[in-house]
Amino acid sequence: MPSPLFADRPAPQLPAHDAVDDLIHRTRRLRGDVDAVRRDAVMFDEDDPQLRWQRALCELAVHHLDTLGEHLGQLRAGLPGPRGKDSASGDEEAPEGPRAGSLLSRVGSAEWNLLTDESSWSEELYEIFGRPLDSAPLSLDDLPSVLLPEDQPVLTAMVTGCLVDGRPMDGEFRIVRPDGGTRTLHMTGEPVLDGEGCTASMWAVLRDVSELRRSEQAVTRSRASVRREEHIERTEHRMAVELQETVLPPWRGSLRLPPQGPGALDIAAHYLPSASSGLIGGDWYDAMELPDGRTLLTVGDLTGHGIPATSAMAMLLGALRGMAVAGIEPGALMGHLNQVLETSIQPALGSALCCRFDPGTSVLSWAQAGHPAPLLFRGGSGRLLPPPDGILLGAAPQAVFEQDEVRLFPGDVLVLHTDGLTRRGDRGAGPEALLDLAPRFADARTAQECVRGLVEEFGGTERLDDACVLVARIGA
DSSP states (O other), rough: OOOHHHHHOOOOOOOOHHHHHHHHHHHHHHHHHHHHHHHHHHHHTTOOOOOOOHHHHHHHHOOOHHHHHHHHHHHHSSSOOOOOOTTTOOOOOOOOEEEEEETTTGEEEEEEEEETTTEEOHHHHHHHHOOTTSOOOOTTTTTGGGGGGGGHHHHHHHHHHHHHHHOOOEEEEEEEEETTTEEEEEEEEEEEEETOOEEEEEEEEEEEOOOHHHHHHHHOOOOHHHHHHHHHHHHHHHHHHHHHHSSSSSSOSSEESSSTTOHHHHHHHEEOOOSTTTTOOOEEEEEETTTTOEEEEEEEEEESHHHHHHHHHHHHHHHHHHEEEETTHHHHHHOOOOOHHHHHSSOOOOOEEEEEEEEETTTTEEEEEEEOOOEEEEEEEEOOOOOOOOOOBTSTOOOOOOOEEEEEEOOOEOOOOGGGGGGTTTTEEEEOOOOOOOHHHHHOOOOHHHHHHHHHEEEEETTSSSSEEEEEEEEO
C-alpha cells in the first residue's frame, strides 16, 4: 500500500518478465539442491550435534529460499504481461491468488486513518491474525491487546515514533491468535503526511516470520549444542591426557635396570598417538625393578577411548604393579588381572603382556593375554617368541594363563608393543614390518636408538589407533 507522500515522484521502472522468470528459475533450482542436501542430512545419526546443526542450517536456508521464491512470484504476478495481438481484448487470465499456508498468505497490509478513525486490513492480514473476514479490523488502540504482554512496549514504541516523530517502523512482536497459537510478526511501515506535513494516517506491511524464527532458533540451539559437545570433548581429552601422564612411568628417555651389576637391561619406551590425537586410549607400558632384584616389563591395551579407558588402565596397571612387587609369577598374575577386570564397575576387554627378567640367570619369564608376542632380535635377525596360551582379559571368568621362559644373551634386543603400532591406514603392517628392522637394531648401541628407529618407521600420521612400544637391550 503506497504512501501518497510519494505520489509526485516518478514511478520506478518495473523489471522485465524475462528477468524475473530467470530469477524464479534459479531460485527453484537452488532450492531443490538445498532440499536434496537436507534429505541426505536426515539419514544421519540424530544424536550427532554437528549433524543436527547442519540439518538446522539446511532448514533455515530452505525457508529463506521459499520466501524469496514466493516474493519473486508476487513480483511477477504484478508485472504487466507482454502484449501481443490477442491481448487487446483484455481477456487475460487474472493472476492466481496465494494458496493457503503459502508464504504469500503470511504477508498482509494495513492502514489506520487518524482523521476518520477507520482501519483497513488485507485478507492476508486477517488470516495471519486468525480473525474472520467479516470482523472489524483492529484499531491501533486495540492492536496491543492481542500481543504478548512483554512485547506490547515494542509495538507502542514503534507506533509512537511513527505517528509523533514521523519515523519509519521496523520491528517484531508476537501475537496470540484466537485459537491460542502464537505467531511472530515483522512489521514495517511509514506515516502518511497531509499537505501541511502532519500525520494523516499510517500504513504497514506485516509478515508472519514464525517459521523463519523457529528455524533460526533451531540453528542457534544446534550451534550451542555443538559448542557444548566440543567443550566437553576438549575437557575430557585434557583429563584423559593428564590421567595417562600421571599413570605411565615418570622416566623419559632411557632407563637401566637394575642400576648396578652385570646383565642389566637398557630400557627405552615411547607412546605414539593416533592420527586423531583426540583418541586417547587405554595403552600402557611400564618397567620397574622388583624387590628381589628382577625386572618387570609390561605393555597392554584396554578397549575404548577417553576417560573410561584411561581410568580403567590406571586401575589395572596399579594392580599389576602391586602383584608384581608381591612376587606373583606372570601367569598367575594374568589370572588375577582377569578377575580384577571381570569385577570392575565398567567391564572392558584388554590385552596384556607381562615379563619378568632375572639378571642373575638371564631368563625371561612371561605370559600374555590375547596380546602380540614379544619380538626377539639377535645377530641381525628377529623372530616372534612362541606365545603361551592366554585369552583376552575380561573375556571369560576363571581363565587360565600359561607361562613360558626364554634365555636371553648380551646384545639381544627385546621389543614389546601394543597392536596399534602395526595397524596403519587401510593396511596392517603386521610383525613382518617390525622384523625388517633387524639390521638396524643390530647396528644400534642403545635401546633409545632402537626406539628412535621404530618411531621413524611407525610414527607417521596414518596410525588408526594409539600405541606403546618398549625396547629392552640386554647388557654384558
